[in-house]
Amino acid sequence: MIFEQAAIKIEKIAEFQELQQAVEKAFSQDSIERFLKSLRRSKIRIRDFDAILVTKTLEAVTRWPGFNAQRLYGALTLSGPGTDA
Secondary structure: OOOOOOOOOOOOHHHHHHHHHHHHHHOOOOOHHHHHHHHHHHOOOOOOHHHHHHOOHHHHHHOOOOOOHHHHHHHOOOOOOOOOO
């Protein structure tokens, strides 16, 4: 049996790309140690993205002026089967 990943249409491309760049920055070679140390200090599991947003961990790692990961994530809509959108 072959499984195929469903294609999800991204409606707010700019917001998605900015958030994606922040996650990539957090996992980059020059930032990953600081990012993981920050999560450990805050006792946040890597899978708990909502907690990462609330504690502004991505903002601390990227240090981009005016960047707000929670606002960007909130702007993205979920659509498709099984969602309310």
